[in-house]
Amino acid sequence: MTRKFCVSCGKTEKELISGLCSECFNREKVKISVDxxxxxxxxxxxxxxxxxxxxxxxxxxxxxxxxxxxxxxxxxxxxxxxxxxxxxxxxxxxxxxxxxxxxxxxxxxxxxxxxxxxxxxxxxxxxxxxxxxxCQRSVSRYYEAIVQLRGLEKKSPDEREKIRAAMEKAILSQNDLNTFISELKKIRGGYDFYVGSAKAARKAVNILRGKYGGFLKESSKLFGMGRNGKELYRITYLLKLPEFSLGNIIEDMGKLYQIIWLKGNLVSLFDLKERRSSGTSLSKIEKNKIVAEKRDYIKAIVTEVRNDEIQLLDMQEYKTFYLHLNIALKVGNEVNTIKLNDTYYLLKTEEED
Ligand SMILES: [Zn+2]
Ligand SMILES: [Zn+2]
Structure with missing residues (x-):
């Protein structure tokens, strides 16, 4: 019988595994892992x-x-x-x-x-x-939180549905299996979502608030005791969206502003006459009148640029008009405008900060 040497440590053993003693094989070749x-x-x-x-x-x-x-x-x-x-x-x-x-x-x-x-x-x-x-079925209408989405009454049916779907998606996409919606109630001006997880409800509300702005109010109500004697609360998140959305034109003291940024309670407005942006809070402009929305935008093409005058072509009616503005626009640029009482206003262009 020939003696066998472990190629790694030199030890002799009766049976080698791939040229290694069991100790070396174990150390060098055997691997265990868990996903x-x-x-x-x-x-x-x-x-x-x-x-x-x-x-x-x-x-x-x-x-x-x-x-x-x-x-x-x-x-x-x-x-x-x-x-x-x-x-x-x-x-x-x-x-x-x-x-x-x-x-x-x-x-x-x-x-x-x-x-x-x-x-x-x-x-x-x-x-x-x-x-x-x-349990979800038997614990009838199980929920930990109610999301009250409000402020939709003045929005178009399309926009209302878009916002409802965005909230539903935000609730259900939280990485937590309790993110079911046990009930959805349509009510005047909005919806009530009954949500299985309070954590998912809070995250979803913040996502929507980041996207559409709005006022958030949180309240909780004791509804029972858990198995361990801990008090259980149901939380209500009331999110009231502002009447206006991104891109709306609002009027304030005779001046026109375009809403160019919206998050939580903060808003950025672009002054259509002075051609500059400024920040304000939602509560300050909440009551202002909306004079135009995105669907009122009229596309126009720059057809001539002089010192402080720009000629544009209205792409809806195919007629030209002039604006007295000093902006670095070039012939051929496409811009958005709105027309109020027969007057055109140029919306914020990419050339402006
Ligand atoms: Zn060995
Ligand atoms: Zn169960």
Whole structure:
């Protein structure tokens, strides 16, 4: 019988694996890993566990969290260079990181008895508390927050629908499984969204407020006790959108302003006569009259530029008109204008700050 040497450490052994002793093979070739994105999910109402589908579970919430971490990890272990590994998983630690999340530390052991190989790995698996579809249905009209979207009465049906859809999308796209809308009520001037997750509701409201501006009011109401004796609150987010939108032209003390930027309570206005922008707050201009909207814009082409006079061609009526302005426009530039009482006004151009 020939003696075999491990090519890595030189040790002799009866059987080598790919030229290595079992110790070196174990160290150099065997790899175990768990998908980084692995996470578990538990229904916080009935403790059933989600993995590909919801499965009922009997035990405490913490036991369910451990089980969810097990199931999730078990299906995502990758072992290299052991053909039929024996896998053992053991929970080392379970901590509640927030009212919604657990973090379960698992020790994963991989064995190959025949070749005397064993490796282990500690992984932390986040477990999210959610609400399963069954509970969602049985806990009738479950919701944690109401989003009251207001200020839509003066908007066109198209715009109203666009804003409603934007809010729905913002609520449902939050990375949290409780972001279902359990009820949508259409009411005068807006909508009430009953939302499964208060966190998702708050995020969604802020997204819409960033996009359309508006006033936000938050209030909460005690509605019961949780399992652990904690008080449960339902939160109402009232978002009142301003009557005007980006691009509207408003009148203030006989002067015309174009709304060029809108966020939360802040607004940027462009003075159509002085040709400069300034900032103000929503509450200051809220009552001002809207004299034109984007759909009233008239496209025009610059056809002649003199010192302080520009000739433009109205692309709707195909007639030319003059404006006394000193802006660095070139012949051929396309601009937006509005026409009020037979007078044309040039809207902010790309050449202006
Ligand atoms: Zn060796
Ligand atoms: Zn459930």
């Amino acid at each position: 980084r994105k692995v996470k578990g999910m538990v229904c916080r109402n009935c403790f059933s566990i989600y993995y590909k589908r919801w499965n009922s579970f009997s035990g405490s919430l913490e036991e369910a969290a451990v089980e969810a971490a097990f199931v999730a990890a078990e299906n995502n272990i990758y072992v290299e260079n052991i053909e039929e590994p024996a896998v053992g998983i053991e929970a080392l630690e379970v901590i509640s990181t927030s009212p919604r999340d657990y973090l379960v530390t698992l020790k994963i052991r991989v064995k190959d008895e025949k070749r005397n190989i064993e490796r282990s790995l500690d992984v932390k698996v986040p477990v999210k508390l959610s609400i399963c579809p069954t």
